[in-house]
Amino acid sequence: xxxxxxxxxxxxxxxxAQNDVTIAALRQVAPPRAPGPxxxxxxxxxxxxxxxxxxxxxxxxxxxxxxxxTLLFTFVFGGALAGSTGDYLQFFLxxxxxxxxxxxxxxxxxxxxxxxxxxxxxxxxxxPIWSLAPFAGLMVGDVMRHLIxxxxxxxxxxxxxxxxxxxxxxxxxxxxxxxxIGFGMGWVFIxxxxxxxxxxxxxxxxxxxxxxxxxxxxxxxxxxxxxxxLRSFVAVNPVSLMTTALxxxxxxxxxxxxxxxxxxxxxxxxxxxxxxxxxxxxxx
Amino acid sequence: MTDQQDLAIRARGLVRRFGDLTAVxxxxxxxxxxxxxxxxxxNGAGKTTLLRMLATLTAADAGTATVMGHDxxxxxxxxxxxxxxxxxxxSLDEDLTGRDNLVMLARLWGxxxxxxxxxxxxxxxxxxxxxxxxxxxxxxxxxxxxxxDIAASLIVTPGVLFLDEPxxxxxxxxxxxxxxxxxxxxxxxxxxxxxxQYLEEADQLAERIAVIDHGRKIAEGxxxxxxxxxxxxxxxxxxxxxxxxxxxxxxxxxxxxxxVQRSPEGAELxxxxxxxxxxxxxxxxxxxxxxxxxxxxxxAPSLDEVFFALTGGPDRAKDGKRNxxxxxx
Ligand SMILES: Nc1ncnc2c1ncn2[C@@H]1O[C@H](COP(=O)(O)OP(=O)(O)O)[C@@H](O)[C@H]1O
Ligand SMILES: [Mg+2]
Numbered sequence: 001x002x003x004x005x006x007x008x009x010x011x012x013x014x015x016x017a018q019n020d021v022t023i024a025a026l027r028q029v030a031p032p033r034a035p036g037p038x039x040x041x042x043x044x045x046x047x048x049x050x051x052x053x054x055x056x057x058x059x060x061x062x063x064x065x066x067x068x069x070t071l072l073f074t075f076v077f078g079g080a081l082a083g084s085t086g087d088y089l090q091f092f093l094x095x096x097x098x099x100x101x102x103x104x105x106x107x108x109x110x111x112x113x114x115x116x117x118x119x120x121x122x123x124x125x126x127x128p129i130w131s132l133a134p135f136a137g138l139m140v141g142d143v144m145r146h147l148i149x150x151x152x153x154x155x156x157x158x159x160x161x162x163x164x165x166x167x168x169x170x171x172x173x174x175x176x177x178x179x180x181i182g183f184g185m186g187w188v189f190i191x192x193x194x195x196x197x198x199x200x201x202x203x204x205x206x207x208x209x210x211x212x213x214x215x216x217x218x219x220x221x222x223x224x225x226x227x228x229x230l231r232s233f234v235a236v237n238p239v240s241l242m243t244t245a246l247x248x249x250x251x252x253x254x255x256x257x258x259x260x261x262x263x264x265x266x267x268x269x270x271x272x273x274x275x276x277x278x279x280x281x282x283x284x
Numbered sequence: 285m286t287d288q289q290d291l292a293i294r295a296r297g298l299v300r301r302f303g304d305l306t307a308v309x310x311x312x313x314x315x316x317x318x319x320x321x322x323x324x325x326x327n328g329a330g331k332t333t334l335l336r337m338l339a340t341l342t343a344a345d346a347g348t349a350t351v352m353g354h355d356x357x358x359x360x361x362x363x364x365x366x367x368x369x370x371x372x373x374x375s376l377d378e379d380l381t382g383r384d385n386l387v388m389l390a391r392l393w394g395x396x397x398x399x400x401x402x403x404x405x406x407x408x409x410x411x412x413x414x415x416x417x418x419x420x421x422x423x424x425x426x427x428x429x430x431x432x433d434i435a436a437s438l439i440v441t442p443g444v445l446f447l448d449e450p451x452x453x454x455x456x457x458x459x460x461x462x463x464x465x466x467x468x469x470x471x472x473x474x475x476x477x478x479x480x481q482y483l484e485e486a487d488q489l490a491e492r493i494a495v496i497d498h499g500r501k502i503a504e505g506x507x508x509x510x511x512x513x514x515x516x517x518x519x520x521x522x523x524x525x526x527x528x529x530x531x532x533x534x535x536x537x538x539x540x541x542x543x544v545q546r547s548p549e550g551a552e553l554x555x556x557x558x559x560x561x562x563x564x565x566x567x568x569x570x571x572x573x574x575x576x577x578x579x580x581x582x583x584a585p586s587l588d589e590v591f592f593a594l595t596g597g598p599d600r601a602k603d604g605k606r607n608x609x610x611x612x613x
Contacts, residue, residue, distance in 0.1 A: 026410065026472040029403070031365065031440045035394035043391045047377065047384075054379050054420055119375035123436065126339050127392055128365040 037130035044137015048144055062107065062149040066100040067156060073220060074160065081221055086161055093157040094174065094246040095219030098239060100153055101146050101182040102214060106206035108142045109189025110199040117197065135277065139186060146182040150175060166252030174249040177262060181242050184266020187273035194280040213239050238265035292317040292444050292475035293338060297347035300333050307333040309499035310347065315444075315477055315492075320470045322490035323479045324591070330499040331479035332372055335446050338477070339369040352443040368437035369446040374429040375436075378422040382413055382432050385421060390439045407435040411465075427458030434465060445469065447478040451485060463488060483591055495594055503594050510594075518554050518583040519563040524576035526551045532575050539566035557582070 052059060070092070073081075078088030115121050115134075124134050154162075154171070164171045189206055196202050216230060217239040223231050234240050245262035248254025293315035300308040308330040315321040323331050336342040338351055340360040348355065354362035376385050383404050390400035408417045411431040416424060424432065430450065437445055450466065451459040466489055470476055480486050486493045487507045494504040503510055511517070519540070523532055529551070533544040536555050540562055545554045557563035560582065567580060 026438070026441075026468060028441045028473070029439070032394040032396075032399070035392070039394075040392060043388060046391075047380070047388055050384055051379050054381070115377075118378060119371045119373050120377055121375075122341055122369070122371050123375040123389070124392075125341055126364055126367060126369045127389070128361055129392055133392075 031128075034128065037133055037136070040129045040133035041136035041140055044134055045140030045144070047137065048141025051141070052144075052148075058107070059148065062100075062104055062145060063152050065103060066096050066149070066153050069099070070096055070153065070156065070160075089157065089160055089162050091222075091247075092220070093154070093162045094250050095217075095243045097150050097153055097174070097178055098181065098243045098246055099214050099219055100149050101178050102185050102210060102239065103207075104145050104149055105142065105182060105185040105189045106203060106210065107145070108138055108186055109193035109202045109206060111141075112138060112190055112193030113196055113199040113202045116193070117199070131281070132278070135190065135281075138190065139183060142182055142186050143179055146179055147175070150178055164250040166250055170250050170252050174246050177242075177246060177249060177259065180263065180266050184269040187269050187277060190277050191273055191280065194277065213237060217243060219243050238262075241265070290316055291350075292319075293321075293349065293351050293477060295338065295347065295349035298334065298337055298344050298349055299346035300330075300337055300342060301345050306499050308337065311494075311496065311499070311501050313349075313494065313501075315475060317443075317475050318470070318473055319491045320466065320476045320478065320489050322486035322493045323477065323496055324481075324483065324486045324493050325479070325496040326481060329496045331496065332448055333499075334496070335369070335448050335477065335479060339367055339446050340364055341369070366443040367446065368440075368442035368444075370433050370437045370448065370450065372448040372452065374421075374433040376421045376429065376433060379420060381418050381420055382424065382428075383408060383417040385432065386436060386439065389436055393440050395439075403439060407438060411435045425458075427454055427461060430454060430458065430462060431465070434462070438469075441472075442474060444475045444477060447476060449479055449481065452481065459485075495591065497594075512560075517557070519557040519566065520552060520554050520579075520581050520583055521567070521570065521577060522552045522579040524578050528575055529553065531573075532570060535569055535573060535575075536566055539569055551578075554583075 070089075073092055074085050074089045078085035078092070082088035082091055121134065125131070130136075164174075166173075188209075189202065192202050192205055196205065216234055217237045218234060219239065223234040223240075226234060241258075241261040241264070245254055245258040248258050291314055293313055295311060295313040298308055298311045298313075299306065311330075311334060313321075313334075323334060325331050333342060337344045338349055338356060340356055340363050344357065348357070350356070351363045352366040354366065356363050377388070380388070383401075386404035386407055387397075387400045390403045391397065395403060405414075405417070408414050411434070413428060413432060413435070416428060421429065421432065434447070434450070447466070451462050454462065463485070466476060466478070478485075478489065490507070492504065492506055493510060495502050495510070519536075521532070521536070523529060529546060533546070533553055536544050536553060540555050540557055546552070547554070555566075557566070563582060567577075570577065
């Protein structure tokens with residue numbers, strides 16, 4: 001008996017009464033021309049946008065924490081810390097933008113861990129696509145997340161009376177720096193996402209790293225009143241360096257040195273962690 | 285019998301270790317194009333690891349393999365272009381709709397957005413998922429997920445489709461649905477390598493079966509060959525005249541030994557035959573002695589019996605039994 005005959009013999013009556021739709025779907029479909037890496041990465045970016053549409057809570061998570069911080073610190077502590085709530089907001093807003101972006105990177109690590117857990121990356125890895133495209137796509141999604149959350153926080157700041165002295169150009173430059181910071185920090189959590197099996201652990205670990213970094217910085221208060229040992233930490237804390245540069249850019253007072261100092265951490269993280277990510281990914 | 289051109293998968297001595305544990309301990313596999321091949325084995329036998337190596341997801345520690353003529357180590361990209369894999373657990377984005385999942389994959393393959401949507405809709409219709417197309421996958425039932433996951437493997441027709449335990453955890457009607465689908469796919473010319481813990485599943489679907497245990501292949505063949513390897517099973521004989529039963533039983537016993545069982549009505553006799561040749565000789569003797577036979581047949585042993593005979597150990601047998609019962613409920 002030939003294979004085809006064996007196949008037919010084994011089919012039940014229901015099998016042989018195939019409907020046309022099934023036959024159409026099972027027709028031989030050849031692959032189209034192979035897409036380029038950029039096109040692949042954009043598809044992953046598109047996926048990130050879809051996630052916003054299907055999981056709007058995600059946006060809520062992203063914006064709620066910085067929003068609470070802004071309102072709480074401005075109105076509760078602002079007067080005491082800076083003399084007036086208006087002055088405090090002027091000091092605080094650039095810093096909270098840094099905090100927002102840094103916290104946001106945790107979510108992309110969580111997303112990555114979820115994708116691995118669900119086996120989604122196995123599917124991506126059996127596709128004939130550029131093997132780093134899923135990560136590039138993750139970055140595209142991150143950039144959008146940073147822009148959306150940063151934009152919302154800035155918008156609320158403007159409503160509350162914040163005014164960037166450097167105007168539109170300064171703000172645009174500040175956002176460019178923000179995205180670079182987000183990109184650099186992203187690697188840390190991608191590594192975590194690759195190493196840790198559950199998304200919740202990624203989140204816990206992530207915030208364990210981030211809380212001391214963001215609180216022991218110059219985001220919330222001027223470190224002048226801190227004890228010496230803490231002040232020397234705050235002075236070299238990359239988050240402080242980023243915040244200083246961002247404040248400078250939005251106030252129009254930034255120096256090249258400040259911007260370069262702010263870029264150290266993102267650049268070093270990218271150079272050291274990108275190969276680690278590649279290695280972990282290939283190994284998994 | 286099979287020349288190289290004819291093979292969709294050819295593996296030689298595949299090995300994969302995890303620390304001290306050797307998950308796959310040197311497996312050879314030849315899968316002919318256009319056939320359904322089942323890898324049958326209990327939990328932890330190394331089925332998933334074997335599949336993942338062939339699908340380029342896990343590197344082999346030793347051995348070689350080609351899939352659709354491409355080497356898994358030196359040409360993984362070419363292998364990926366000609367395969368699709370549906371893992372043991374659905375590999376879908378739970379937050380997206382079923383349709384968006386398929387559109388995303390179609391675009392990753394390089395379809396432009398219009399063509400990608402058309403292909404997604406075509407597959408959704410074929411897999412009876414049109415009604416749920418715009419629901420998030422997290423709201424899908426197990427059977428729907430499985431169907432979508434298989435649909436996701438068919439955006440571009442693969443040369444080889446890997447299915448890792450395609451029906452584990454499904455209820456009987458969903459299982460029937462997936463079986464139906466697998467047969468249709470094979471009918472459409474797709475080579476299918478599936479793994480299963482269910483003996484019945486391998487028996488129902490596959491032309492050839494490799495039985496693996498502890499990372500080794502312990503037997504391979506068609507289900508008929510595997511059964512034959514354990515002995516031919518029972519010879520059943522029906523007599524025209526029930527009155528001749530005693531005499532016929534005596535004759536059968538003389539040729540085949542063992543005990544002859546009678547059906548309740550008394551017209552059918554059953555006796556364990558050591559081999560088909562012995563059974564044939566016994567039949568010839570009956571006819572020569574003038575018994576009038578209305579029917580005779582060989583009842584092959586079930587694949588369960590084969591599996592237990594191969595893997596040995598009553599403990600193992602109990603495990604297997606539990607699996608099959610689960611499969612049926
Ligand atoms: N990533 C891994 N790390 C360590 N051990 C593993 C890994 N994957 C599988 N194993 C082990 O290898 C053996 C075979 O596993 P697997 O291939 O999943 O078997 P099956 O699919 O037949 O149930 C099991 O003992 C399992 O625990
Ligand atoms: Mg498995």
